[in-house]
Amino acid sequence: MELRRIDRLPPYVLSVVTDMKAEARRRGEDIIDLGMGNPDLPTPQPIVDKLIEAAQNARNHRYSASRGITKLRLALSGWYERRFAVEIDPDREAIVTIGAKEGIAHLAWVLLGSGDTVLVPEPSYPIHQFSAIFSGAEVNSVPLSHDTADFFADLTQAYERTWPRPRVILVSFPHNPTGHCVELDFFDRLVRFAKDNDVFIIHDFAYAEIAFDGYKPPSILQVPGAKDVAVEFVSLSKSHSMAGWRLGFCAGNARVITGLQRLKSYLDYGVFQPIQIAAIIALNECDDVPPAIAGVYQSRRDVLCDGLDRAGWHVDKPKATMFVWAPIPERFRTIGSLEFSKLLLNEAKVAVSPGNGFGAAGEGFVRFALVENEARIRQAVRGIRKVLET
Numbered sequence: 001m002e003l004r005r006i007d008r009l010p011p012y013v014l015s016v017v018t019d020m021k022a023e024a025r026r027r028g029e030d031i032i033d034l035g036m037g038n039p040d041l042p043t044p045q046p047i048v049d050k051l052i053e054a055a056q057n058a059r060n061h062r063y064s065a066s067r068g069i070t071k072l073r074l075a076l077s078g079w080y081e082r083r084f085a086v087e088i089d090p091d092r093e094a095i096v097t098i099g100a101k102e103g104i105a106h107l108a109w110v111l112l113g114s115g116d117t118v119l120v121p122e123p124s125y126p127i128h129q130f131s132a133i134f135s136g137a138e139v140n141s142v143p144l145s146h147d148t149a150d151f152f153a154d155l156t157q158a159y160e161r162t163w164p165r166p167r168v169i170l171v172s173f174p175h176n177p178t179g180h181c182v183e184l185d186f187f188d189r190l191v192r193f194a195k196d197n198d199v200f201i202i203h204d205f206a207y208a209e210i211a212f213d214g215y216k217p218p219s220i221l222q223v224p225g226a227k228d229v230a231v232e233f234v235s236l237s238k239s240h241s242m243a244g245w246r247l248g249f250c251a252g253n254a255r256v257i258t259g260l261q262r263l264k265s266y267l268d269y270g271v272f273q274p275i276q277i278a279a280i281i282a283l284n285e286c287d288d289v290p291p292a293i294a295g296v297y298q299s300r301r302d303v304l305c306d307g308l309d310r311a312g313w314h315v316d317k318p319k320a321t322m323f324v325w326a327p328i329p330e331r332f333r334t335i336g337s338l339e340f341s342k343l344l345l346n347e348a349k350v351a352v353s354p355g356n357g358f359g360a361a362g363e364g365f366v367r368f369a370l371v372e373n374e375a376r377i378r379q380a381v382r383g384i385r386k387v388l389e390t
């Protein structure tokens with residue numbers, strides 16, 4: 001029997017190395033896991049304490065509100081105000097999601113159907129492409145690299161070349177996996193373009209708070225009038241190390257937020273209420289947490305990039321995200337990113353993500369996730385140095 005929506009999916013390359021890593025660990029090998037972007041830092045204690053307290057109250061064991069409890073949406077609105085001087089109406093312009101990933105996947109259902117086209121940078125975080133595929137739409141990719149000079153020009157050219165015209169553009173800056181970053185001027189131009197061409201923008205802002213060396217990633221909602229044509233996803237997964245809690249938000253265009261709310265009201269009953277209550281603490285009382293977490297990733301970035309550099313592998317330091325996007329050293333480039341990742345796993349005992357797991361345009365790269373401590377990253381560099389020297 002055909003599994004209609006599943007059979008259309010391309011093979012999930014990222015799982016190849018993940019499976020090999022699990023197998024090696026079962027054999028008792030010490031693998032340093034810089035593969036999946038799964039934060040290793042603990043969620044701050046005040047947030048955990050609030051979860052425990054809220055879980056003790058039977059009133060919180062019932063179905064919650066699918067769109068999120070009012071106080072949590074208010075807390076998001078306060079965060080936007082403090083961080084970006086952006087006003088978000090918590091009732092009309094904000095919704096809680098089960099992480100950004102779930103929100104993006106379901107928003108694609110709201111906005112797209114067969115015959116529609118979406119523009120998405122490639123390489124990309126897999127759900128950016130798969131959400132469109134699940135909804136039945138076609139994906140048109142726009143190549144993106146960490147050093148792309150003018151992504152806006154590339155994007156608009158791709159738009160002009162696509163027929164029927166894309167209805168949605170999905171972008172995400174700071175960008176996983178390439179680390180590409182933009183300034184507010186990019187969003188300014190994008191919003192104007194969207195208005196002129198009647199296209200809708202989804203901005204995945206998962207790395208809003210994970211930025212380095214004084215760089216402050218802009219929100220698309222800072223652009224006056226952005227709410228007419230855009231929504232933005234934010235997430236507590238990385239900013240507060242709450243990846244397993246599954247809590248994110250979508251904010252912006254009221255009509256689209258209402259659409260997502262309607263769809264989700266058929267599909268889920270909301271995030272477990274104690275998690276939502278604890279998330280209020282994260283947003284209202286933990287503004288010192290995201291900079292501290294970003295500081296840890298920044299130090300790890302430096303240990304990795306400086307160590308690789310000393311081993312003869314030059315990799316640019318990203319300004320943001322928890323990833324390092326590394327061009328495969330010349331000598332190994334012909335074997336491809338999957339084989340090179342297998343080599344690092346087998347010989348250096350380091351798991352990384354092959355670049356082609358993020359789309360064909362990621363070929364020639366591997367992605368390091370900064371999710372082990374500095375001592376382990378130094379150990380990883382030692383293993384990699386041996387591979388490079390053989």
Ligand SMILES: Cc1ncc(COP(=O)(O)O)c(C=O)c1O
Nearest residue numbers: 099100101125176206235237248
């Ligand atoms: C760009 C991007 N968006 C979304 C997510 C997932 O966010 P969440 O945990 O909120 O679903 C990730 C996780 O790696 C990501 O890299």
